[in-house]
Amino acid sequence: MYDVKGNLREVLASLPAGVTLVAVSKFHPAEFITVAYEAGQRIFGESRAQELATKHAALPKDIQWHFIGHLQTNKVKQVVPYVTMIEAVDSLKLLQEIDRQATACGRVIDVLLEVHVAQEGSKFGFTPDECRAMIAEGQWRAFEHVRICGLMTMATFTDDEAQVKQEFSVAARLFDELKESAFANSEAFAVRSWGMSDDYPIALATGSNTIRIGTKIFGPRIY
Ligand SMILES: *Cc1c(COP(=O)(O)O)cnc(C)c1O
Numbered sequence: 001m002y003d004v005k006g007n008l009r010e011v012l013a014s015l016p017a018g019v020t021l022v023a024v025s026k027f028h029p030a031e032f033i034t035v036a037y038e039a040g041q042r043i044f045g046e047s048r049a050q051e052l053a054t055k056h057a058a059l060p061k062d063i064q065w066h067f068i069g070h071l072q073t074n075k076v077k078q079v080v081p082y083v084t085m086i087e088a089v090d091s092l093k094l095l096q097e098i099d100r101q102a103t104a105c106g107r108v109i110d111v112l113l114e115v116h117v118a119q120e121g122s123k124f125g126f127t128p129d130e131c132r133a134m135i136a137e138g139q140w141r142a143f144e145h146v147r148i149c150g151l152m153t154m155a156t157f158t159d160d161e162a163q164v165k166q167e168f169s170v171a172a173r174l175f176d177e178l179k180e181s182a183f184a185n186s187e188a189f190a191v192r193s194w195g196m197s198d199d200y201p202i203a204l205a206t207g208s209n210t211i212r213i214g215t216k217i218f219g220p221r222i223y
Contacts, residue, residue, distance in 0.1 A: 002219035004035040011213055019204065022066050022087075022193075024214030026051065027221035030058045036217065037063065045087075045212050049078040056082040068152075068212055070124050073097045081105055087152045087193055087212075088114040090124050092134055095146060102145035109145065112152040112193055115174060117167040122154045128174045135182050148183070150191030150210075151175050155199055164199050168206035175207070 012021060024045040025033045033044060037060060046052040047069025056065060064084040071079065071086060073094055079086070080101040089095050089111045102109045113134075116125030126134065131151075134140070140148065153171040155164040175192050183189035195203025195211035203211060214221065 002032070004032055004218060005039045007217045007219075008036050008039050008041055011216055014201075015211070016204065018209060020191075020210040022068065022210060022212040023217050024068065024196075024212050025055070025218060026069070026214065028214075028218045030055055032218050033059055033063075045214070049075040052079055052082055066212075077101045080107065080109060083109065085110040085112065085149070087112045088124065090114045090116075090126060092139060095140055095143060099143035099145045107145065108147055110147050110149045110188070112150050112191055113148065115151050115153045115171050117153050117170045118156040119163070119167070120156045120158070125153065128170060131174060132178070135178055147188050148186075149188045150193065151178075152191075152193040154194070154196070155202075157198075161202055164202050165206060168194050168199075168203055168208070172207040 015021065020043065022043050022045040023036050023041050026047045033055065042062060043064045043066060045066045045068040046055065052065060052067065065082050066085045066087050067079050067083045068087045070088060071094060076097045080098065086098060086109060098109055098111060113131055114125035115131055116127055151171055151174060155167040158164065171194055179189060191210050192208050193210040193212065194208045197213050197216035200211045200213065
């Protein structure tokens with residue numbers, strides 16, 4: 001097996017204080033998660049509803065599961081019982097459905113708004129203008145079973161570090177702007193989730209405080 005424990009230690013040792021690590025375990029077997037769990041990791045990221053349900057059933061109940069993938073509204077019901085955070089909310093409709101399903105299970109779900117900043121690659125997420133407009137319109141204020149905790153984004157998959165930095169900086173500025181305009185009184189609105197195995201040092205340099213690392217801990221994903 002990949003040296004999950006050693007890799008995890010190495011990643012953690014490279015992080016400044018106050019940065020949260022989401023260990024992205026999608027497509028990796030439960031045994032890999034157990035190794036990381038035994039080394040102290042508690043936050044794991046998954047991107048498919050069925051896989052999350054299966055792993056939730058098999059693994060310790062104090063794991064905090066983040067749903068990091070694109071979520072269709074018809075799958076919300078399947079993930080809401082298991083997640084502590086849904087990271088990639090990309091429409092008001094999805095936010096509303098999370099609120100509805102969370103109400104039905106008597107839970108409050110933490111969410112991040114996904115912002116689309118990449119020139120290439122990911123096609124999901126609000127543009128910064130759509131995100132501003134959605135927040136300004138204010139319908140989300142009526143959703144009492146979701147708590148908006150910040151922003152999530154992905155940069156273009158490229159070796160051009162200046163481009164990656166520029167894209168993450170767009171998210172960083174939007175975070176500051178929304179914090180001031182709509183979330184100044186929200187302690188919860190504090191999460192800046194950007195950075196993956198190949199770009200997390202750049203992410204940290206642009207204000208990220210939550211990184212989502214898969215390959216660097218668990219090795220290549222087997223489909
Ligand atoms: C798969 C995935 C990651 C982890 O990517 P690695 O390059 O393996 O670290 C992070 N964030 C999201 C949204 C993902 O889908």
